[in-house]
Amino acid sequence: MFKHVIVGVDGEDGGRDAIALAKLLRGEDGELTLAYVYRHDPEAWRWSSGAYEATERERSPELLEKAREEAGVAAKLHSHGAPSVGRGLHELAEATGADLLVVGSSRRGLLGRVLLGDDTRAALNGAPCAVAIAPAGYSTHPVAMREIGVGYDGSPESKHALGVARKLAAELQTKLSAFEAVAFPAYLFTGPLAADGTTIEEVVDAARQRVASLDGVEPHAAYGQPAEELALYSASLDLLVIGSRSYGPIGRLMHGSTAQQLARSARCPLLVLTRAAREAGGTHAPLGGRKTTGAATAT
Numbered sequence: 001m002f003k004h005v006i007v008g009v010d011g012e013d014g015g016r017d018a019i020a021l022a023k024l025l026r027g028e029d030g031e032l033t034l035a036y037v038y039r040h041d042p043e044a045w046r047w048s049s050g051a052y053e054a055t056e057r058e059r060s061p062e063l064l065e066k067a068r069e070e071a072g073v074a075a076k077l078h079s080h081g082a083p084s085v086g087r088g089l090h091e092l093a094e095a096t097g098a099d100l101l102v103v104g105s106s107r108r109g110l111l112g113r114v115l116l117g118d119d120t121r122a123a124l125n126g127a128p129c130a131v132a133i134a135p136a137g138y139s140t141h142p143v144a145m146r147e148i149g150v151g152y153d154g155s156p157e158s159k160h161a162l163g164v165a166r167k168l169a170a171e172l173q174t175k176l177s178a179f180e181a182v183a184f185p186a187y188l189f190t191g192p193l194a195a196d197g198t199t200i201e202e203v204v205d206a207a208r209q210r211v212a213s214l215d216g217v218e219p220h221a222a223y224g225q226p227a228e229e230l231a232l233y234s235a236s237l238d239l240l241v242i243g244s245r246s247y248g249p250i251g252r253l254m255h256g257s258t259a260q261q262l263a264r265s266a267r268c269p270l271l272v273l274t275r276a277a278r279e280a281g282g283t284h285a286p287l288g289g290r291k292t293t294g295a296a297t298a299t
Contacts, residue, residue: 005026006093015067033078036063039053
């Protein structure tokens with residue numbers, strides 16, 4: 001379980017969903033921090049009075065205290081100014097030494113994400129620790145963890161995800177399963193056959209056998225686009241764990257991002273193990289020495 005959990009709250013349902021998930025993923029002796037990020041952009045001050053930022057900064061202690069009281073949890077409170085919510089949460093995660101950042105899923109439609117940005121996606125991009133995303137409405141019907149699933153393809157990222165999922169399943173005493181989505185370019189198939197005469201069913205069966213060789217894991221496999229198939233698989237889970245290759249902006253344009261797509265489409269809570277989390281062995285030690293301009297703290 002995670003020892004230093006930071007939760008992005010906003011006074012809305014997304015923050016409540018995130019707190020509900022954080023309570024499940026925090027270890028017995030884990031520390032919980034509720035964080036609110038308000039816009040602080042020194043460049044913007046040249047063109048505005050700064051009244052909006054001042055208002056947000058002033059209301060943040062009350063907003064955080066209300067969130068803590070509603071959730072009925074013991075938690076530290078942090079408010080912080082940053083040019084964007086994603087950047088602010090990352091800075092707070094580094095400053096507090098968090099090993100898990102929990103956010104709610106975006107409720108904005110496509111147009112809203114284009115015009116206003118997507119705080120959930122921003123929290124994933126370049127996160128210094130693991131990121132968990134609570135689906136919309138999670139706080140109204142949180143469920144006990146009965147099955148944890150892993151997106152697996154044999155890569156180092158998926159092997160790390162499996163290792164973390166094993167530890168979570170053991171501590172929460174849940175069932176553990178793993179899923180491999182098999183996807184090949186369409187030109188390799190002529191109808192149902194690959195160029196070497198292999199059928200799609202045989203390819204999927206081979207993938208299922210690979211997953212079945214993993215000790216103590218119920219195997220699943222299907223043919224299709226990974227993010228879409230993992231989203232369908234997540235409907236039977238209480239938590240889906242995946243590793244992230246942490247592509248840069250160019251890589252995401254070329255290869256897409258399974259994590260980014262699942263952040264919007266997963267039917268259950270999603271735990272994304274970023275490159276930083278993998279390199280730190282699943283936890284994130286404080287970086288230290290980084291000044292977070294505009295931060296205010298309450299306890």
